[in-house]
Amino acid sequence: MTDLSTSPARTSRALDALAAVIAEFNAARPLETSISVALGALRQSLEAHECSLWLHTADGLVRTWAAGEAQAAEASVAAALASGDEMDGVRAVAVTGGDRHVGALVVRLGRAMQGEEAMLLTAVANLLAPELAHAERSRQLEVEVAARTAEIDRERRFTEKIIDSLPLGLYVIDREYRVQAWNRKRETGMQGVSRDEALGRVIFDILSRQPVEMLRREFDEVFATGRIQEYQMESSATGSARTYRITKIPMRLGDSAVTHVITIGEDVTEWREGQHRYAQAEKLAAIGTLAAGVMHEINNPLATIAACGDGLGYRLEDLQKKGADVNKDLFDYIEIIENEVVRCKQIVDQLLDFSRPKQLAKSRVDLNDVVEKTLFLMKHHGGFKKLTLVKELDPALPVVPLGNAEQLVQVLMALMINATDANDGQGTITVRTRTGPTPTDGAIVEVSDTGHGIARPELSKIFEPFYTTKAPGRGTGLGLAICYGIVQDHRGRIEVDSVVGKGSTFRVLLPTIEW
Ligand SMILES: Nc1ncnc2c1ncn2[C@@H]1O[C@H](COP(=O)(O)OP(=O)(O)OP(=O)(O)O)[C@@H](O)[C@H]1O
Numbered sequence: 353m354t355d356l357s358t359s360p361a362r363t364s365r366a367l368d369a370l371a372a373v374i375a376e377f378n379a380a381r382p383l384e385t386s387i388s389v390a391l392g393a394l395r396q397s398l399e400a401h402e403c404s405l406w407l408h409t410a411d412g413l414v415r416t417w418a419a420g421e422a423q424a425a426e427a428s429v430a431a432a433l434a435s436g437d438e439m440d441g442v443r444a445v446a447v448t449g450g451d452r453h454v455g456a457l458v459v460r461l462g463r464a465m466q467g468e469e470a471m472l473l474t475a476v477a478n479l480l481a482p483e484l485a486h487a488e489r490s491r492q493l494e495v496e497v498a499a500r501t502a503e504i505d506r507e508r509r510f511t512e513k514i515i516d517s518l519p520l521g522l523y524v525i526d527r528e529y530r531v532q533a534w535n536r537k538r539e540t541g542m543q544g545v546s547r548d549e550a551l552g553r554v555i556f557d558i559l560s561r562q563p564v565e566m567l568r569r570e571f572d573e574v575f576a577t578g579r580i581q582e583y584q585m586e587s588s589a590t591g592s593a594r595t596y597r598i599t600k601i602p603m604r605l606g607d608s609a610v611t612h613v614i615t616i617g618e619d620v621t622e623w624r625e626g627q628h629r630y631a632q633a634e635k636l637a638a639i640g641t642l643a644a645g646v647m648h649e650i651n652n653p654l655a656t657i658a659a660c661g662d663g664l665g666y667r668l669e670d671l672q673k674k675g676a677d678v679n680k681d682l683f684d685y686i687e688i689i690e691n692e693v694v695r696c697k698q699i700v701d702q703l704l705d706f707s708r709p710k711q712l713a714k715s716r717v718d719l720n721d722v723v724e725k726t727l728f729l730m731k732h733h734g735g736f737k738k739l740t741l742v743k744e745l746d747p748a749l750p751v752v753p754l755g756n757a758e759q760l761v762q763v764l765m766a767l768m769i770n771a772t773d774a775n776d777g778q779g780t781i782t783v784r785t786r787t788g789p790t791p792t793d794g795a796i797v798e799v800s801d802t803g804h805g806i807a808r809p810e811l812s813k814i815f816e817p818f819y820t821t822k823a824p825g826r827g828t829g830l831g832l833a834i835c836y837g838i839v840q841d842h843r844g845r846i847e848v849d850s851v852v853g854k855g856s857t858f859r860v861l862l863p864t865i866e867w
């Protein structure tokens with residue numbers, strides 16, 4: 353309700369209030385302060401119960417500032433805005449920024465509003481409008497920037513999570529060789545440098561154990577050629593010798609020059625050992641086939657030599673019986689021929705065992721029994737007397753369901769004889785059984801010695817037939833080759849740990865499940 357009659361006093365007060373509001377906005381104080389001052393001046397001039405500013409937000413009309421009692425309700429404000437007239441004692445004027453409603457300027461008077469007062473209200477609303485519209489735009493921009501920042505942050509964290517989850521060490525350097533990314537595995541890996549410590553630093557200062565020149569050459573090659581480079585590296589930084597495959601990958605931020613190099617380090621020790629084992633098995637199989645063929649050819653002439661030797665012996669005996677003077681040396685020669693033929697036959701038989709391990713009947717075998725039987729047989733071995741024997745048998749050892757006790761005794765015997773030879777008749781030999789970690793490696797028997805050990809390059813050869821470091825006549829180099837064949841036939845494996853000058857451990861791992 354607007355009272356169109358005028359009162360000079362009120363008109364003058366309204367003009368004063370408008371002047372005060374304009375002066376306030378010209379003072380360019382913070383928007384909040386200006387609004388509070390304007391609302392206060394307006395209320396005073398109108399002698400209103402309440403003078404407030406409402407804004408349109410996602411929740412509807414929300415009162416943001418108020419001078420006075422602040423009792424107007426949202427519904428009354430909305431109704432007054434829609435009707436353009438007074439509702440429930442509330443009068444509202446739209447505050448319009450550009451082409452949309454920003455909010456409303458609301459007054460609660462205890463009386464009818466005069467024409468000048470209504471104009472004053474509209475004037476103040478128009479004064480407020482551009483300020484609020486501008487503030488609103490800034491606020492929207494801020495919200496947008498915050499949302500975009502959060503999104504970028506999320507994307508960054510997602511990418512970080514991916515590179516942190518890789519089971520590989522990964523870092524990225526820029527053209528100045530400064531670290532720009534450093535993943536979790538690099539924090540815990542070989543040299544354990546934290547990300548905070550690494551980021552921004554020159555890589556050569558961090559990887560100080562590697563020769564700077566070599567490292568720089570590797571990076572420069574990728575920068576210059578734009579091609580992926582791969583290297584293998586041995587390192588003992590973690591205590592044991594491990595093999596790493598290092599890959600350097602070019603990265604381009606634009607479309608032309610390489611701007612960064614990504615380096616990935618992967619521990620390939622197990623993979624490489626697997627490759628070696630595979631190559632070894634292939635080689636042994638090939639040797640086995642070859643040996644089987646050769647042996648077939650050798651067996652026949654050996655039989656002929658043996659028969660001729662026998663024949664010669666009989667003839668000599670006949671001649672002797674008939675009174676001829678037969679030189680004793682001739683009998684010695686024949687004995688030598690016979691012995692050597694027997695030795696050759698033994699070697700041939702052993703080789704046959706290796707190349708075609710007999711598929712002997714298999715049944716439940718207790719490895720602890722196998723150890724006891726082997727030790728009983730070993731008692732008669734000469735070199736065994738001065739050695740200290742330690743026996744550690746696991747009473748809870750699971751049985752091997754498909755085994756051949758005789759062949760397993762043969763394996764253990766070969767390992768014990770090798771250990772005795774390595775110990776040179778002194779020191780300690782430990783025979784140990786223990787339960788393995790998985791059913792495929794369920795029962796383990798180990799023979800450890802304190803002997804001379806085996807150098808790394810030799811380790812890959814010891815299972816080859818005829819590889820021996822023993823004096824001629826002392827070893828044929830077939831012991832381990834035969835062990836290998838038998839253990840394979842049991843679906844097990846043999847492992848060796850050896851330190852030169854300290855000793856070796858040969859470990860046979862057998863499955864405790866039926867296969
Ligand atoms: N416990 C050990 N310590 C050090 N070296 C060993 C050990 N066991 C085996 N070797 C090395 O491996 C080689 C091959 O062993 P393998 O048992 O196959 O043949 P050998 O003992 O030389 O001869 P054979 O067993 O046929 O009489 C040995 O000559 C030796 O150099």
Ligand SMILES: [Mg+2]
Pocket residue numbers: 766769770827830831832
């Ligand atoms: Mg041997």
